[in-house]
Amino acid sequence: MEFFKDIIKNKKLIMQLGKNDFKNRFANTSLGAIWGFLQPFIFMLTYAIVFQFILKAGSGGDYPYAVWFFPGMTMWQxxxxxxxxxxxxxxxxxxxxxxxxxxxxxxxxxxxxxxxFVGLFLIVIATVICIIYGYMPNVLLLIYAIIAVYAFTIAFTRFTSAITTVVPDFSNLLGIAMQLFFWFTPIVWNLGMLADKPILLKIMKCTPFTYLITTFRQVFIDENIVFAGNGIYTIIFWIVTIILFIWGNSIFKRTRKDFADVL
Structure with missing residues (x-):
């Protein structure tokens, strides 16, 4: 496909522009790119303190809340x-x-x-925190989780990038949707809370966000829901991702001719 050919052909250009993009996000600040790492870490730390010590939230298992929380929040960020x-x-x-x-x-x-750059940095931080608590990462599952994130975000944004270009207001709607996804995905609450709602629990397990969050948690802990090892949820995730990519790619191709006119 044209998309994959462009990725392979321009991989060096993508990396260089990606680095420049990250630096430019904080170009007008004294600390520069350091803010890119500092802001999300402080955000995660604040949530961890509020939910663990003020709201008394639990991990739903026999492991420390930090070991459960940081991997999930890292993946979401x-x-x-x-x-x-x-x-x-x-x-x-x-x-x-x-x-x-x-x-x-x-x-x-x-x-x-x-x-x-920030995502991989936060993964390192989450890994260090879990190791301090005595939880070693499953390296193969970690690699799989990273690949799955890239696959899903690329597939998802084939559609959203095209629509946002043609309809700028869609960006605001997407921002609201992502906020809703944050609270409806088991990031700061655990799936065990839905134990008495089996249908809703199954629906939640089938969502790509829940799959990715839980898969990354299972790099360090077992939540008794072995997503990566349970064929049905892995199959559902990849089917959804492939469908999103095919559909998004079709939308992107149809709208691409209009990009220059609306910009």
Whole structure:
């Protein structure tokens, strides 16, 4: 497919522009890119303190709350930042879109790469925290989780980046939707709370966000719901991701000819 050919052909350009994108987000600040790492970490730390010590939230298992919380929140921070930045990327890089020879296909991927710097940093932090508590990571499952995040965010933003370019207000709607997804996904609450609602529990297990959050948690702990090892949920996740990509790619191709006119 054209998309994958563009990715392979321009992989060095994607990495370079991704680095520049990340640096430019904090170009006018004294600490520069340090804010990119500091802000999400402080955000996560604040949530951990509030939910563990003030709201007395539990992990739903025999493991420390921090070991349960940080992997889940880390994954969400990465996913959310990737989706929001990539969805607005065509407008951000409007000057490139108007260049006839530039491969517009790779622009959302550039933003996803830029978000990866913080995402991978937070993964290191979460890993260190879990190791301090005595929970060692499953390296193979960690690699799988990272691949799954890239696959899903690329698939998801094929659609959202195209729509946001043509309909700018969609970015605000997407922001609201992501806030709702945050609270409806078991990030600060555990799936055990739905034990008496089996139908709702099954629906929650089938959502891509829940799958990714729980898979990354299982890099360190077992929540008694072995998502990565349970074929049905893994199959559902990849079917949804593939359908999203095919559909999103179709939307992207149909709207791409209008990008230069609306920017």
């Amino acid at each position: 990465w996913i959310n930042d990737s989706i929001m930045s990539a969805s607005n990327s065509i407008r951000t890089y409007s000057y490139l879109v108007k260049k006839v020879v530039f491969p517009v296909n790779i622009i959302p991927v550039i933003s996803i790469v830029a978000s990866s």
